[in-house]
Amino acid sequence: MEHFHTNPELNYLTNGHSLRSWLLTEDHKRIAMLYLMSVTFFFFIGGLAAAGVRYELMSPAGNMMESETYNKLFTAHGTVMVFLFLLVAIPAVLGNFLLPLMIGARDLAFPRLNLLSWYLYMAAGTCITLAMLGGGADTGWTFYTPYSSMYSNSNVSLTLLGVFLGGFSSITTGMNFVVTTHKMRAPGMTWFRLPLFVWGHYATGVIMLLGTPVVAITLLCVIFERTFQLPIYSPELGGDPVLFQHMFWFYSHPAVYIMILPAFGVISEIMTAFSRKRVFGYHMIAFSSLAIAFLGFLVWGHHMFVSSQSMYQSVIFSLITFLLAVPSAIKVWNWTATMYKGNVVLSGPMIYGIGFQGLFLVGGLTGPFLASYGNDVHLSATYFVVAHFHYVMVGGSIMGFLAGLHFWWPKMTGRLYNDTIAKWNAMLVFVGFNLTFFPQFIVGWMGMPRRYHYYYFAPEFTPYHILSTMGSSILGIGFAVPAFYLIHSLFKGEKAGDNPWNAHGLEWNTSSPPPTENFRYKVIVTDDVYDYDPVAEHENDMLAAGGKA
Amino acid sequence: MNWNLFNYPMNPPSASNFAAEHDALFYAIVGQALFFGLLTFALILWFAVKFKKGSKADRSSPQYENARMEFWWVLIPTLLGLATFFWSTKLFVDMRTPPKNAKEIFVVGKQWMWHVQHPDGVRENNTLHVPVDTDIKITMISQDVIHAFYIPAFRVQFMTVPGRYTQMWFRPTRVGKYHLFCNMYCGTQHSEMGGSVIVMSKRDYADWLAQHGQVRENLTAAQTGEKLFNKIGCGNCHGAQDLIPRGPSLRGLFGTTRETGDGRRWVADESYIRESIMRPAEKVTKGYGVTMPSYDKTFSEEDIMNLIAYIKAGAGQSIPTSTIAAAMPGIEVRDATGKAGLNSNEMQFKSERADATPTRRGKAPAVGALAVEKGDQQ
Ligand code: HEM
Ligand SMILES: [Cu+2]
Numbered sequence: 001m002e003h004f005h006t007n008p009e010l011n012y013l014t015n016g017h018s019l020r021s022w023l024l025t026e027d028h029k030r031i032a033m034l035y036l037m038s039v040t041f042f043f044f045i046g047g048l049a050a051a052g053v054r055y056e057l058m059s060p061a062g063n064m065m066e067s068e069t070y071n072k073l074f075t076a077h078g079t080v081m082v083f084l085f086l087l088v089a090i091p092a093v094l095g096n097f098l099l100p101l102m103i104g105a106r107d108l109a110f111p112r113l114n115l116l117s118w119y120l121y122m123a124a125g126t127c128i129t130l131a132m133l134g135g136g137a138d139t140g141w142t143f144y145t146p147y148s149s150m151y152s153n154s155n156v157s158l159t160l161l162g163v164f165l166g167g168f169s170s171i172t173t174g175m176n177f178v179v180t181t182h183k184m185r186a187p188g189m190t191w192f193r194l195p196l197f198v199w200g201h202y203a204t205g206v207i208m209l210l211g212t213p214v215v216a217i218t219l220l221c222v223i224f225e226r227t228f229q230l231p232i233y234s235p236e237l238g239g240d241p242v243l244f245q246h247m248f249w250f251y252s253h254p255a256v257y258i259m260i261l262p263a264f265g266v267i268s269e270i271m272t273a274f275s276r277k278r279v280f281g282y283h284m285i286a287f288s289s290l291a292i293a294f295l296g297f298l299v300w301g302h303h304m305f306v307s308s309q310s311m312y313q314s315v316i317f318s319l320i321t322f323l324l325a326v327p328s329a330i331k332v333w334n335w336t337a338t339m340y341k342g343n344v345v346l347s348g349p350m351i352y353g354i355g356f357q358g359l360f361l362v363g364g365l366t367g368p369f370l371a372s373y374g375n376d377v378h379l380s381a382t383y384f385v386v387a388h389f390h391y392v393m394v395g396g397s398i399m400g401f402l403a404g405l406h407f408w409w410p411k412m413t414g415r416l417y418n419d420t421i422a423k424w425n426a427m428l429v430f431v432g433f434n435l436t437f438f439p440q441f442i443v444g445w446m447g448m449p450r451r452y453h454y455y456y457f458a459p460e461f462t463p464y465h466i467l468s469t470m471g472s473s474i475l476g477i478g479f480a481v482p483a484f485y486l487i488h489s490l491f492k493g494e495k496a497g498d499n500p501w502n503a504h505g506l507e508w509n510t511s512s513p514p515p516t517e518n519f520r521y522k523v524i525v526t527d528d529v530y531d532y533d534p535v536a537e538h539e540n541d542m543l544a545a546g547g548k549a
Numbered sequence: 550m551n552w553n554l555f556n557y558p559m560n561p562p563s564a565s566n567f568a569a570e571h572d573a574l575f576y577a578i579v580g581q582a583l584f585f586g587l588l589t590f591a592l593i594l595w596f597a598v599k600f601k602k603g604s605k606a607d608r609s610s611p612q613y614e615n616a617r618m619e620f621w622w623v624l625i626p627t628l629l630g631l632a633t634f635f636w637s638t639k640l641f642v643d644m645r646t647p648p649k650n651a652k653e654i655f656v657v658g659k660q661w662m663w664h665v666q667h668p669d670g671v672r673e674n675n676t677l678h679v680p681v682d683t684d685i686k687i688t689m690i691s692q693d694v695i696h697a698f699y700i701p702a703f704r705v706q707f708m709t710v711p712g713r714y715t716q717m718w719f720r721p722t723r724v725g726k727y728h729l730f731c732n733m734y735c736g737t738q739h740s741e742m743g744g745s746v747i748v749m750s751k752r753d754y755a756d757w758l759a760q761h762g763q764v765r766e767n768l769t770a771a772q773t774g775e776k777l778f779n780k781i782g783c784g785n786c787h788g789a790q791d792l793i794p795r796g797p798s799l800r801g802l803f804g805t806t807r808e809t810g811d812g813r814r815w816v817a818d819e820s821y822i823r824e825s826i827m828r829p830a831e832k833v834t835k836g837y838g839v840t841m842p843s844y845d846k847t848f849s850e851e852d853i854m855n856l857i858a859y860i861k862a863g864a865g866q867s868i869p870t871s872t873i874a875a876a877m878p879g880i881e882v883r884d885a886t887g888k889a890g891l892n893s894n895e896m897q898f899k900s901e902r903a904d905a906t907p908t909r910r911g912k913a914p915a916v917g918a919l920a921v922e923k924g925d926q927q
Contacts, residue, residue: 146694236712306707344597369582
């Protein structure tokens with residue numbers, strides 16, 4: 001076996017301590033850690049804005065701020081959460097860290113581009129933050145024209161510039177994932193030995209590559225119209241106001257899959273590892289990721305059923321949207337079936353994973369209400385939509401992110417956290433989440449529009465908002481607690497060892513934390529993906545417990 | 550707090566022809582969702598407990614693929630999805646197809662109010678009065694950004710887009726007062742851009758029209774359009790007959806097909822007429838040159854609607870009240886008295902706007918700020 005050169009005592013964390021060695025690193029694992037810190041920071045900012053919005057809505061006439069401030073707060077919340085957290089969190093942190101490890105590569109295909117993507121991301125975050133500090137933007141994260149291009153007097157251009165830069169960060173990440181998956185797999189790592197996490201990120205990479213340029217152009221055009229009065233979206237200048245919606249959703253619907261496909265990958269890994277059993281329907285899950293990435297580009301019009309798009313367009317978009325629901329449903333059932341006849345270990349990551357499934361189920365099952373556009377005519381743009389996309393995107397991405405972070409934390413840091421606290425916290429998040437967002441389905445069904453500051457004219461909405469705000473406080477605690485026990489584990493946590501969960505996968509074959517080159521030996525893959533043996537394992541358990549085999 | 554925390558209303562009122570079918574579809578999907586959701590989550594929890602590591606459950610011959618089962622997993626949700634799709638599509642097509650003889654009301658959205666114009670000249674802001682059991686077609690446009698006209702109790706909404714007319718229709722079925730919302734984020738006072746829809750019995754509605762002298766403009770929309778037509782001097786080019794070489798006559802134009810110089814054909818509908826006024830060079834009727842100036846900066850959306858109403862009603866000839874009355878069944882049409890000319894009318898509109906525009910929290914809401922009619926309290 002070929003031996004790599006580094007000192008076996010060193011890993012990617014200890015190999016160089018200077019600030020410079022971090023800021024100029026080309027190691028995908030260090031870049032992932034940079035991302036982890038920045039993503040957490042922006043999540044905190046976005047969370048603060050959310051808290052402001054929620055507390056203001058406790059009372060129907062508001063009592064903390066004026067409408068202008070309120071509008072800027074929800075815009076800040078949406079923009080930061082979508083562009084600086086949801087689109088980035090799992091792919092840039094977990095994907096960056098794990099994708100090369102899982103396929104036995106020493107790094108991503110373009111390490112320097114990877115570093116550039118982090119700088120672009122930070123530039124994006126800086127623009128968006130500066131725009132917020134300089135007074136904020138009030139367009140909502142969807143930036144609908146001509147409000148954003150001609151009417152808003154807020155910091156729209158700077159915010160858009162931020163989103164634009166973030167887009168390039170996304171494109172470079174996507175390119176890295178696609179090329180790495182094609183070109184850098186270790187010998188023996190065939191396509192159908194790829195972990196489902198890699199399939200999920202591969203599909204995500206394709207969407208990032210194909211979709212993001214479109215939104216970049218779309219937003220650039222808004223800047224042009226604002227600055228140079230070019231006639232693009234505003235009818236006053238001779239443009240088309242609905243054009244923006246087509247272009248925006250052409251990216252932004254697939255973008256929700258950028259947020260959720262990586263989470264599917266995480267959950268697939270966790271379900272199989274903690275059921276101690278090969279995932280059920282591996283091929284189905286892999287292909288459904290590709291199907292989602294493909295069909296995701298064909299449904300953007302379901303955001304526009306009540307715009308001026310033609311009735312026939314709506315028919316087609318509705319139909320394809322229903323078809324798109326199917327691959328998502330398949331995944332949930334496959335994960336469920338994975339547990340059947342396994343040896344289920346209810347560890348912290350597993351509880352987060354099961355929580356993910358509960359939330360994603362609610363989110364997915366409320367999709368048909370909006371996809372069937374006879375109903376969408378009433379529900380579109382109400383709190384029902386807010387609840388729906390929070391269940392899928394927030395429930396999906398954040399629960400997936402937390403699950404994955406807990407699962408691979410020992411690999412990333414070499415330390416174990418307190419699993420009991422993690423389990424209880426996962427349940428707290430689940431309860432808080434449902435209390436926050438379920439009432440919003442009802443208040444939306446009753447007709448409350450989204451992005452409303454006041455509702456004194458409709459006091460019947462009040463109790464639901466109070467419930468929701470109470471829930472969000474619980475949820476906030478649920479999001480904060482992991483920061484404490486995870487950081488605590490860095491200093492006081494037990495050493496993790498190479499494979500604390502006794503899981504399959506190349507990443508568990510290297511040390512924790514991994515060395516700079518990922519593996520000390522050249523990797524050759526000989527066994528199948530998820531090669532667990534639940535039956536033998538069960539028999540061993542029985543023997544160990546003193547029973548008969 | 551004057552709201553009872555233990556009172557959780559669960560449904561919006563149902564007050565239109567669409568509500569019942571919409572709700573049936575809604576609850577059908579709720580049923581599907583509950584069935585699949587509970588079943589799946591129960592299975593997840595049950596498996597997690599039953600196959601917990603070390604439990605005694607039977608684990609012999611585990612399966613990792615099962616084509617037959619996966620086939621059903623795909624087929625059943627696909628079929629259910631398709632069934633829901635067809636049902637919802639039928640409902641939507643109904644909602645998008647207004648009946649021919651529906652009473653037409655014009656709505657202009659602007660930051661941040663709804664301006665409503667009934668065809669016989671009555672106007673109101675942020676309030677919409679409609680007679681019960683009557684098909685109503687709303688034709689709407691926005692004067693600035695995109696808004697959405699949303700009446701939850703009727704289960705209808707549609708965006709209003711600047712530069713483009715959109716339509717929706719409904720038949721109110723229950724007398725009462727319902728929310729009217731703007732449901733597309735449109736800037737600072739988005740949440741206060743709304744008011745109420747007041748459904749009245751046909752008789753009350755007629756009374757309301759009769760009593761509504763103050764806000765009521767004594768001209769029909771078509772007649773206001775005619776005044777404007779004459780004031781601007783459109784007839785200098787568009788005569789009563791096709792005699793003037795500068796422009797085609799507009800008489801009977803509405804609904805006919807026009808051919809442009811390059812041979813393309815267009816139906817002269819509202820949008821066509823509006824475009825011809827705003828950007829006349831765009832579609833020049835065959836046989837004419839680009840002579841007409843653009844009135845882009847001259848007219849408000851309301852003016853253009855009036856002009857369209859005039860052209861619809863015939864144009865080029867003074868319209869006898871009886872013609873309009875025939876075109877608008879159920880509405881009492883008055884003769885023009887000449888007392889309220891265009892200018893006084895415009896001033897009145899401005900002051901209405903000032904009254905109704907909500908400014909800050911704590912002040913009177915936009916709701917019904919203008920329409921202070923007595924029969925408000927139902
Ligand atoms: C895979 C997970 C999903 C994610 C991440 C997701 C995310 C989203 C997001 C972000 C919105 C935009 C809300 C807005 O800002 O207007 C949305 C709306 C919508 N979603 Fe999903 N969704 C998912 C699954 C589904 C499914 C399974 C369906 C249908 C079966 C569906 C149908 C819709 C429709 C029709 C809308 C438009 C609603 C409206 O604008 O009125 N979604 N979703
Ligand atoms: Cu609006």
